[in-house]
Structure formats: structure tokens, C-alpha cells
Amino acid sequence: MTSDTTTALPAGSGDDPAGGAPDARARSGAGTGLAKYLLNRVSGAIVSLLAVLFTAFFIFRILPGDPIQNLMTDMQSASPELERALRAEWGLDDPLHIQFWSYLTGTLSGDFGTSIQYQVPVLQLFADRVLPTVLLGGVALILSVLIGFSLGAKSAWLNGSKFDRRNVNIALIFFSAPTFWVAMIAIIIFSRELRLFPTGRMVSAHTPDRFWPQLLDIAHHMVLPTITLTAMIYAGYLLTMRASMLDEMGNDYITTARAKGLRDVVVRRRHAMRNALLPTTTLVFMAIGNVINGALVTEMIYTWPGLGYTFFQAIAVPDYPVLQGLFVIFASATVLANLAADILYWFIDPRARKT
Structure with missing residues (x-):
């Protein structure tokens, strides 16, 4: 008892x-x-990174062109002896499996080798070109998130209205349009016809070498590339946010919030939008990876001196160390961004804990 x-x-x-x-x-x-x-998640990321390492070496060996022969075309004293010496210097006369082992051990130790085209260590070249990429991509990312999330949420709230149809149609156009096409249209309208913005490089040659003139000139050069990159990125955010908001609007807590007399803007921003942000977390982290990637096509068209434009220049040689190093950095940034998004999902979304 x-x-x-x-x-x-x-x-x-x-x-x-x-x-x-x-x-x-x-x-x-x-x-x-x-x-x-x-x-x-970590084991999946490791497998993806290993696949990146293997792909980065072999994918560029099938490109047409010989980097040593292309390099010697600019030399006045080219000779067979010099060609053999250059091939030995970059290890291009070794068997393919020896080249792969040297690349693998060097990459895992943080040494991407020396650029054939620029004659400088690849990491030094990356350090010189990464700031323009982060500047352009970072500004475009912030604008894309703000525009895409706000317009997507409002479009869902006004589902079926003229505002909704107009925004969805515009987003679908940008979402499906090729980047080079949007960039060329922007160049024709804003640079060639209206002559409002420059289209090449990051700073004009005649700009005084002082802080404020340089800053204003960089901002002037950034307008068209930023508009192009933002237009290509924001559409995915808008469509995803709109779909997520439509799912949330059918839940009971939205009806309860409205029954309490809360204004529609408060219900949308403080209740529906906060929960609708969860599915977009992966997209944001993937975009962070794309910032490091450097928007290859955008930088190529506007000759923006970042990592993307460097990648384009290296293809023409082909500069194997630069191509391999950039590919590893681009792909690894995306893999690690997705891993970070998956880990964050565990803490912010209870549904992930049930899988």
C-alpha cells in the first residue's frame, strides 16, 4: 500500500x-x-566533395586546345626545347594518373598550383579577383531576397488579382530567360541607346585615384550587372515565397488572427510570412554559394573582373590549374551552403526532426 x-x-x-x-x-x-x-548530411556532402575533386580534374582535359602551344604563340623565341621545358615545368609531360595524383595531393593540402596564363600562384590570383565577385554577388543577393520575398508574399496574399498576375508573369519571364539575353537587352537599352551606364570593367581609366571618385565610379559600373543578376535571382524567390504563402494561408491560425481583428498587413508579415520563410532557407543558402561562384555569365558579358570572368579567360587557354581551382571552389561553395541549410533546417523546422 x-x-x-x-x-x-x-x-x-x-x-x-x-x-x-x-x-x-x-x-x-x-x-x-x-x-x-x-x-x-555530412556523409552526403563528403561524397559530393569527392565527386567534385574527381570531376574538376578530368572534365577540363577534354577541352580542345593545348595550353603550352597557346602560350608559345605569344613568344618570339619559341623552340621545341622550350616547349619540352614548359611541359615539364607544369607536369604536362607526365602520365595522366601521375598528373591526377599531383593535383589531388596539392588540392587537399590547399595548393592549387601555378597559373599557366598569369604565372602566379592560383590562390594569389583568386585573392585578387574574389572581392569584385563578392561585391557584385552580395549586393544582388540582398536585393533579390528583399524584392523576391516581399513581392512573393504580397502576390500570394492578393492571389488572383492584377498585381499577382503581373508579378508572376514578370518573374516567369526572368526565371526562364537566358542570362546573356537579359544582359544584352540591358546593354542595348541603358548603355547604347540611353547612354546611362558603362558596360565594361569595374573602374574607368580616367577616374582620379581617390577614394570617393573611385567608389562612385565602381557604383556606376555596378548598376547594369547588378540589375541583370538581381533580375535572374529574385524570380525564384518570388515564386517559391508565393507558393509557400499560399500553403500557409489555408491554416487555422491565419483565420484566428483575422478573427482577432488584426490588420491584414500584420497577419501577413507577423504570422503567415514568418512560417512561409522556412522552405526558402535552402534557396538563400544556395544563393550564398552562387555569390562565391561569381555569376559566370554576368561577369563575362560585362567584363567584370571577378572569379567568373577569370574562369572565362582560363577556358580560352585552357589554364588547367585555374580551371580546376575555380571549379573546386565554385562547386564546394554550393555543397557546403546546402549542408549549412540542411543543418539549420533541423533547428528551425520541427518537420525535419521527424524524417
């Missing part, structure tokens, strides 16, 4: 050994679930 004292003990007190067991089991289960989730 149980005593009154024992019966009166609160659940989970120090005198009841079994009282805290459910909470302990829940914490243990959550920890085990997180460990399995991280193991699956």
Missing part, C-alpha cells in the same frame, strides 16, 4: 527516481536523432 507521503510527491522530484525519466529519454532521443541527421 502506497503511503500518503509518497503519493503527494510531485512528478520529477528528486525523491522520485523515475520522475525525470521521460524528459531524459526525450533529450536522449533528440540527441540521437540529431546525430543521425548530421551523419547523413
Whole structure:
């Protein structure tokens, strides 16, 4: 028979050994679930990174052209002896498996080799070209997120209206249009016809070498590339945000919030939009990876001196160390961004913990 004292003990007190067991089991289960989730995601990322390493070496060996012969066309004292010396210097006379092993060991140790075209270490070349890429991509990313999320949420809230149809149609056009086509249209209208913005490089040659004139000139040169890149990115955010908002608007908590007399703008921003942001997390992190990638086509068309334009220049040689290093950086940035998004999903979305 149980005593009154024992019966009166609160659940989970120090005198009841079994009282805290459910909470302990829940914490243990959550920890085990997180460990399995991280193991699956990290192992998948490692496999993807290994595939990137293998692909980066072999994919560029099938490009037409010989980098040494292309390099010697600009030399006045070219000779067979010089060609053999250059091939030996860059290890291009070794068997393919020896070249691959040298590339693999160097890449894993952080050494991407020396550029054939520029005669400088690849990492030094990357360091010189990464700032324009981050500047252009970062500004375009911020604008794309702000425009895409806000217009997508409002389009869903006004589903079926003229505002909704107009925004969806414009987004679909940009989402399906080739980047080079949008860039060429922007150049024809804003540069050739209206003569409002320059289309080449990052700074004009006649700009004084002072901080404010340089800053204003860079901003002037950034307008067209930023508009082009923003137009190509924001459409995906708008369409995804709109679809996510439409799913949320059918839930009971939206009806409850409206029944309380809250204004539509408050219900949309503080309730529906906050929950609708969850599915867009992966898109944002993927875009961060694309910022590092450098918007290859945009930089190529506008000759923006970033990593994307460097990649385009290296293809013409072909400059194997630069191409391999950039490919590894581009692809790894995307893989790691997706991994970060998956990990963040565990903490912000309870549905991920049930998978």
C-alpha cells in the first residue's frame, strides 16, 4: 500500500527516481536523432566533395586546345626545347594518373598550383579577383531576397488579382530567360541607346585615384550587372515565397488572427510570412554559394573582373590549374551552403526532426 507521503510527491522530484525519466529519454532521443541527421548530411556532402575533386580534374582535359602551344604563340623565341621545358615545368609531360595524383595531393593540402596564363600562384590570383565577385554577388543577393520575398508574399496574399498576375508573369519571364539575353537587352537599352551606364570593367581609366571618385565610379559600373543578376535571382524567390504563402494561408491560425481583428498587413508579415520563410532557407543558402561562384555569365558579358570572368579567360587557354581551382571552389561553395541549410533546417523546422 502506497503511503500518503509518497503519493503527494510531485512528478520529477528528486525523491522520485523515475520522475525525470521521460524528459531524459526525450533529450536522449533528440540527441540521437540529431546525430543521425548530421551523419547523413555530412556523409552526403563528403561524397559530393569527392565527386567534385574527381570531376574538376578530368572534365577540363577534354577541352580542345593545348595550353603550352597557346602560350608559345605569344613568344618570339619559341623552340621545341622550350616547349619540352614548359611541359615539364607544369607536369604536362607526365602520365595522366601521375598528373591526377599531383593535383589531388596539392588540392587537399590547399595548393592549387601555378597559373599557366598569369604565372602566379592560383590562390594569389583568386585573392585578387574574389572581392569584385563578392561585391557584385552580395549586393544582388540582398536585393533579390528583399524584392523576391516581399513581392512573393504580397502576390500570394492578393492571389488572383492584377498585381499577382503581373508579378508572376514578370518573374516567369526572368526565371526562364537566358542570362546573356537579359544582359544584352540591358546593354542595348541603358548603355547604347540611353547612354546611362558603362558596360565594361569595374573602374574607368580616367577616374582620379581617390577614394570617393573611385567608389562612385565602381557604383556606376555596378548598376547594369547588378540589375541583370538581381533580375535572374529574385524570380525564384518570388515564386517559391508565393507558393509557400499560399500553403500557409489555408491554416487555422491565419483565420484566428483575422478573427482577432488584426490588420491584414500584420497577419501577413507577423504570422503567415514568418512560417512561409522556412522552405526558402535552402534557396538563400544556395544563393550564398552562387555569390562565391561569381555569376559566370554576368561577369563575362560585362567584363567584370571577378572569379567568373577569370574562369572565362582560363577556358580560352585552357589554364588547367585555374580551371580546376575555380571549379573546386565554385562547386564546394554550393555543397557546403546546402549542408549549412540542411543543418539549420533541423533547428528551425520541427518537420525535419521527424524524417
